[in-house]
Amino acid sequence: MKPINVGIVGIGRIAAALEKDKKRYKPCTHLGSLVALKKEGKPIKLVAACDIREEAFFNIPTEFQSAKKYFSWQEMMNHHDDMDLLVIASDTYTHYEILKKALQRNIPKIVVEKPVCLLPKEAKKLKKVYARSTSKVWVHYERRYRKAYRQLKDILQTSSYTSFRGLLVLPQQNLFRTGKKEGALLHDTTHLLDLCFYLFGDLVRKKQVVSQNACRYFLEFEKASGILETILHKKLFHFELEVLTEKTRYRIGNGFSNQEAVVESPLYENFFSLKEAELFTHENFTQEDNPYLNLYRNVIHENLEQEGWRKTPPTLEKVGGNLSQPSRYKDVPPSRTKLKIWCGMRAKSGFAGFLRLSLAGHGCSGQASLERDSFLDALENVLVLSR
Ligand SMILES: NC(=O)c1ccc[n+]([C@@H]2O[C@H](COP(=O)([O-])OP(=O)(O)OC[C@H]3O[C@@H](n4cnc5c(N)ncnc54)[C@H](O)[C@@H]3O)[C@@H](O)[C@H]2O)c1
Numbered sequence: 001m002k003p004i005n006v007g008i009v010g011i012g013r014i015a016a017a018l019e020k021d022k023k024r025y026k027p028c029t030h031l032g033s034l035v036a037l038k039k040e041g042k043p044i045k046l047v048a049a050c051d052i053r054e055e056a057f058f059n060i061p062t063e064f065q066s067a068k069k070y071f072s073w074q075e076m077m078n079h080h081d082d083m084d085l086l087v088i089a090s091d092t093y094t095h096y097e098i099l100k101k102a103l104q105r106n107i108p109k110i111v112v113e114k115p116v117c118l119l120p121k122e123a124k125k126l127k128k129v130y131a132r133s134t135s136k137v138w139v140h141y142e143r144r145y146r147k148a149y150r151q152l153k154d155i156l157q158t159s160s161y162t163s164f165r166g167l168l169v170l171p172q173q174n175l176f177r178t179g180k181k182e183g184a185l186l187h188d189t190t191h192l193l194d195l196c197f198y199l200f201g202d203l204v205r206k207k208q209v210v211s212q213n214a215c216r217y218f219l220e221f222e223k224a225s226g227i228l229e230t231i232l233h234k235k236l237f238h239f240e241l242e243v244l245t246e247k248t249r250y251r252i253g254n255g256f257s258n259q260e261a262v263v264e265s266p267l268y269e270n271f272f273s274l275k276e277a278e279l280f281t282h283e284n285f286t287q288e289d290n291p292y293l294n295l296y297r298n299v300i301h302e303n304l305e306q307e308g309w310r311k312t313p314p315t316l317e318k319v320g321g322n323l324s325q326p327s328r329y330k331d332v333p334p335s336r337t338k339l340k341i342w343c344g345m346r347a348k349s350g351f352a353g354f355l356r357l358s359l360a361g362h363g364c365s366g367q368a369s370l371e372r373d374s375f376l377d378a379l380e381n382v383l384v385l386s387r
Contacts, residue, residue: 004300006034007048007083009073009098010090014113014140016059025285030087030111030140033292035063040287042300047083050076051090073098077105085299088112089140092187093180096122103133109299111138114194115186116378118177123382130375138299139378141194145294147283148257152243152250153199156223159245162200164226166192167253169238175215175230177386185215188239189230190381195241197377200224203384217384249274257281 008015008030016031018024027033031046038044046064050073051057057069070076073090077083086107088098096117102110103126116139117123130137143149156162168191174183197203201222209216213232219225224243240253249260257280265271283289 001043003043003045004084005045005047005080005082006085006087007050007076007080008046008087008089009050009076010088010094010113011049011051011056011059012089015087015089016061019061025290027290027292029292030089031059031061031064033290033296035061036287036293037296037300038063044300048076048080074101077101077107083107085109085111091180092182093118096126099126099137100129103129103135103137106134108134109136109138111140111295111299113140114378115182115190115382116375117382118180118182118186118386120383120386123379123386127376127379137375138295139194139375140295141191141374141378142291142295143191143195144198144374145291145298147289147291148252148281149195149198149241151281152252155250156199156243156245159247161244161246162224163244164196164200164224165242166196166226166228167231167238167240167242168192168229169231169233169236171235171237172232175210175213175232184230184232185385186382189215189217189228189385190378191239192228192241193381193384194374194377196221196224196228197372197380198374199243201372203380206384250280251277252280257283 011031014029016029018029019026019032021028027036034044034046046060046067048070049057049060049064049067050070052071054071060067068076068079070079073094084107086102086109088095088102088110090098090113092113092115095112095115096119099110099112099116117126168184168188170184170188172184172187174181175185176183177186196219203219203221205220207218209218215230217228219228238253240251240256243250243252247262249262251258251260258277259280260274260277262272263275265273267273287293
């Protein structure tokens with residue numbers, strides 16, 4: 001089997017060192033995930049690793065110690081035309097330059113840490129470079145790959161009424177960017193915003209209210225409206241997304257996933273209230289449920305399932321053929337990728353009509369939905385929270 005050659009820039013906590021945290025589920029890092037997939041039999045080879053700190057190289061797992069080491073990512077890229085996958089896990093302020101160059105070099109697959117960049121002008125430039133590149137990009141908002149959020153997304157496909165409330169409490173000092181540091185909103189609130197894009201479609205309207213230790217965004221998406229609240233706290237770290245539909249309130253966060261059914265009220269005639277919370281979905285975060293692994297399974301999926309490794313421009317046939325698989329549609333304009341397509345049913349645009357016909361021609365029937373382009377969502381995060 002042809003090896004999947006991987007390069008990594010930045011070998012700190014999220015690249016590898018967090019595997020030493022005894023309380024976290026495992027794997028919980030980039031190299032930890034790649035080692036786990038290698039042990040599953042995937043032909044993964046770390047060919048190059050780069051950091052500006054010598055001691056960082058000690059974080060590389062023994063399985064990948066043969067990787068060539070670099071102190072400069074430019075030098076690493078120049079020496080490695082053989083890279084199939086580049087992982088960018090260095091400090092946020094470095095992402096922009098590294099990612100821009102990787103896109104210009106058309107490295108076939110790129111996993112970049114969040115937030116993708118620091119400034120709106122960088123996000124806009126990356127959108128342009130991305131449009132011309134043949135690279136595929138995954139941003140490491142790994143919650144999209146968590147079972148509970150994915151199941152919730154399925155449920156929301158058929159829910160008529162939806163509102164949400166995201167709550168993030170953080171032991172951090174700054175909401176906004178200061179110099180090279182991104183601040184809590186870009187660093188953490190983008191995780192919540194990414195879930196909103198994933199679950200609710202495009203953003204239609206927003207309003208921001210900032211106080212000394214908190215920031216609230218009142219947001220209206222295509223499929224839901226609600227609030228994202230970020231609160232700075234001395235020591236508490238809490239992450240949750242609450243979604244209310246006609247029948248149920250879901251609360252999914254770090255360490256829990258609950259649901260409360262809307263039932264006849266035991267207190268008032270003709271009223272309804274919420275039943276006591278029960279488990280929404282069982283997740284044990286073993287190899288099968290692990291969101292980090294699921295993201296990387298998605299990244300390397302094509303290598304193992306399809307011929308060849310270099311990206312060929314996706315065709316409509318390919319789009320149609322992949323509807324049941326998690327896939328990327330970077331050549332489809334972002335405003336249209338969000339369209340949910342009912343094959344053989346009404347089309348919302350000329351493009352959807354075109355695609356509908358194409359899918360019909362390929363024998364697809366029933367409901368299918370195109371996965372949004374998470375990289376463009378991630379760039380949108382930066383634009384929304386930095387404006
Ligand atoms: N997805 C998540 O849940 C998650 C969690 C933690 C961190 N992150 C993100 O991951 C990134 C790294 O965070 P971290 O906590 O691992 O930080 P870290 O400081 O532990 O690691 C960053 C590493 O990058 C190296 N580095 C800095 N500049 C470099 C350069 N020019 N070339 C090569 N290496 C360079 C540093 O020396 C360091 O080893 C940040 O963007 C952060 O937002 C994401």
